Amino acid sequence: MRFKEKVAIITGGGQGMGKAIAEQLASEGASVVISDINPETANEVARKIESSFQTRASSRKTDVKKRDDIFDLVESVNKEFGRIDILVNNAGICSLTGIEDLSEEEWDEMLNINLRGVFFCSQAVTPIMKKQGHGKILNMASLAGKVGGVVVGVHYAASKAGVICLTKSFAKALAPYGVNVNALAPGPIDTAMTQVWPQDMRKNFAKQTPLGRFAQTEDISEAALFLLSDGARHITGEILDVNGGLLMD
Numbered sequence: 001m002r003f004k005e006k007v008a009i010i011t012g013g014g015q016g017m018g019k020a021i022a023e024q025l026a027s028e029g030a031s032v033v034i035s036d037i038n039p040e041t042a043n044e045v046a047r048k049i050e051s052s053f054q055t056r057a058s059s060r061k062t063d064v065k066k067r068d069d070i071f072d073l074v075e076s077v078n079k080e081f082g083r084i085d086i087l088v089n090n091a092g093i094c095s096l097t098g099i100e101d102l103s104e105e106e107w108d109e110m111l112n113i114n115l116r117g118v119f120f121c122s123q124a125v126t127p128i129m130k131k132q133g134h135g136k137i138l139n140m141a142s143l144a145g146k147v148g149g150v151v152v153g154v155h156y157a158a159s160k161a162g163v164i165c166l167t168k169s170f171a172k173a174l175a176p177y178g179v180n181v182n183a184l185a186p187g188p189i190d191t192a193m194t195q196v197w198p199q200d201m202r203k204n205f206a207k208q209t210p211l212g213r214f215a216q217t218e219d220i221s222e223a224a225l226f227l228l229s230d231g232a233r234h235i236t237g238e239i240l241d242v243n244g245g246l247l248m249d
């Protein structure tokens, strides 16, 4: 029970990676707050967690594009639970739109959710974690943020590169307060985000991956749990590749 008595917020926790990380944290004792723009899926995940594990779970409707939603979320969780030990900045969108077709609206939407949202969620928990003298922030970056998008749009890749730099900047700023800030840089994962990709593209990725398959959410959530655990206490500013060997640097 590595996370007993820990309180975790997971943004975009209503499905996919966020749901997998929330369930695994709860299975190891954490109280979890499932925050998502979709209140139905967030509530479903919270109810399922409460019936499966002996822990607390609640849900919040939060649009990470909206700074006020974010600050309401953090304030209400701190009030309800009296602490915030873990923030998983997981909410995100993806798009395959090419350079010449990319509109101003689509660029803004991508950056507002994937990068600006991560900044304001991290900003909102900062005074709480500083005061506690501990905390863990984990950001979902991406392989595309390290090498540039191959199939995904330049706006997605740029947003994730921003997340990588933001992770390192927060890690430096919060290290004196005992707060660890890290990121995962996964390759493609089998979630709704990639299930809309053409089948041959998914097969190609699996073929090109040295470990020979498309990642499932559990392949990634194990790595997330390690970075959130006390075992990773001396790791901060790390961008951990979890990509089956697609990138080795």
Ligand SMILES: NC(=O)c1ccc[n+]([C@@H]2O[C@H](COP(=O)([O-])OP(=O)(O)OC[C@H]3O[C@@H](n4cnc5c(N)ncnc54)[C@H](O)[C@@H]3O)[C@@H](O)[C@H]2O)c1
Residues within 6 Å of the ligand: 011, 012, 013, 014, 015, 016, 017, 018, 035, 036, 037, 038, 041, 062, 063, 064, 065, 089, 090, 091, 092, 093, 094, 113, 140, 141, 142, 143, 185, 186, 187, 188, 189, 190, 191, 192, 193, 194
């Ligand atoms: N699936 C992949 O191949 C892959 C690879 C690398 C990184 N990632 C990253 O992992 C994270 C999770 O992705 P996933 O694959 O689980 O995708 P997903 O589409 O299955 O889930 C994303 C979740 O984020 C929520 N969300 C979207 N916009 C939001 C907003 N404005 N405010 C709050 N919540 C919002 C959605 O409702 C959904 O529950 C994302 O940041 C994604 O970029 C995914």
